[in-house]
Amino acid sequence: MSRPSSVKKERQSVLLEKLTQDPFLTDEELAEIFKVSVPTIRLDRLELGIPELRERIKNVAEKNYTKVKSLNSKEIVGELLDISLGVGGMSILETDDSMAFERTKIIRGHYIYSLAESLAIAVIDADVALVGVANIKYKTPVYSGNKLLAKAEVKKVRDNKYIVWVNISHKQVEVFRGKFILVSLEKDFYDSEK
Amino acid sequence: MSRPSSVKKERQSVLLEKLTQDPFLTDEELAEIFKVSVPTIRLDRLELGIPELRERIKNVAEKNYTKVKSLNSKEIVGELLDISLGVGGMSILETDDSMAFERTKIIRGHYIYSLAESLAIAVIDADVALVGVANIKYKTPVYSGNKLLAKAEVKKVRDNKYIVWVNISHKQVEVFRGKFILVSLEKDFYDSEK
Known part of the structure; x- marks a missing residue:
């Protein structure tokens, strides 16, 4: 013993x-x-x-926003828990009634999508990154009040193309899975388009 | 002559x-x-x-909201121009700076996605419809101020599954294309889950 x-x-x-x-x-x-x-x-x-939960989340989130190159902190849906540019990251979203269908209290897909897309963009090591293609799957309904944990992994980088996998879970059950193909833009490109 | x-x-x-x-x-x-x-x-x-543009859009939008079964009018991203349950529909979104990346003025993907997802759900002839799978493609950047026109077509219905194609264009150039697989839920399901 x-x-x-x-x-x-x-x-x-x-x-x-x-x-x-x-x-x-x-x-x-x-x-x-x-x-x-x-x-x-x-x-x-x-x-x-x-530290306790709230403090814990606040601390890590603040620390991580400064690392992101491709987004401003207020542009990120959810709170960043961890970020490693070009490798992967984690973020969280506490859902509430404002994100849900009124009748069913099921969280609307595009809030979950936004959490995933934000994270996919945030992990890219480039100044400007846009989503080109996304293949996504909602696996089980998410209800108002559920707390979502998103994890992203950069799977492949070639030239200015990035493949990022994102999965989102609630209480360790996967509720969403997505593959994003992102493209980084040269500064010249978006300056000339303005 | x-x-x-x-x-x-x-x-x-x-x-x-x-x-x-x-x-x-x-x-x-x-x-x-x-x-x-x-x-x-x-x-x-x-x-x-x-009627002239503004009036035209307002008129048709109001008339169409009452047709939708699966969403409340305030839950729809964009304005409905036309809707035929189980067949297809059209909606529009006038983009602005609040939807754009600060640096580039490019509209963030999830706003375009939300327009498409809303319309895909709105055209379903069921009380509750959720997205199961979506395969989407952003074809060219959309800039703040661009006016988007979304068109949805219900391609296939089997049991409680629906395949809906959505394409979004700006000045008749396609900027987004998506295939959504939706599932309608029985009233029993979402009542028992609450």
Whole structure:
């Protein structure tokens, strides 16, 4: 049998992993997962130097906006959690009634699309990037209040063309998947078109 | 040589056709097309009972919203020009700076996507329709101020599945093309999910 301190160590390492997979997990949800009390989770977070949910999201989002080249921060739909130009990134969107069909409370497709498209553009290492083609699939309805986590991966780069895969999940269930082909534009191009 | 009255008749019939193809054509543009004066065009419109641009768009849009089953009027991105449930429809969107990337004044993809998705849903003859899959292509950049005309055609219906093609053009040049596969939901489904 393992001693209490090693139990804690293991829990904290799994806790870190869980929060990487799903940054939306609240202390209450974590307590349930680990079958411990909420104060225990708070102590774990404190020892690991992880702020609480809101603070956590705010911190990382601010840090990530400065990295993006192809968009201004206010142009991004959702909040950036992580970004690595030319490689990939993560963003989140808390849905609400304003994004939903009135009758069904199902979130309208184009809000989910916008989250995915924003992230696909944000991860491109170029000043201006536009979507050329997108093949997308909505896998299951998203309801008002659902919290969405989007992950993007740059799969291929050739000349000024980029293939980016984006998947969006709610509570680790995939709700959307999309392949975006983006094109970066030379500064000359958009200056001359104005 | 044809007599003046038959010249006018022919011009008026072509004028009707032109306005069906591109309802955004102004009197000035029509005058240029027909190499006549703007007052001549106004007279033509008067005789044909066609109101001027703004009025024209407002009239048809209002008439069409009441036909749509799957969306509330405020849920539609763009203005509906024409709708025939289960068959097809047309809508328009006047783009502006609020929809554009700040740096380039290029309209962000998701606004164009939203116009197309809204129309694809609006033409479905069902109370609730959701997008399952979309394959879309942005063919050329759209700039702030461009007026977009979207046309949708229901290509196939099987059980609760619909295939809808949407194309969007600016001054009769295609800027976007998309194939949407939609699914209609039974009332039971969305009531039980709430």
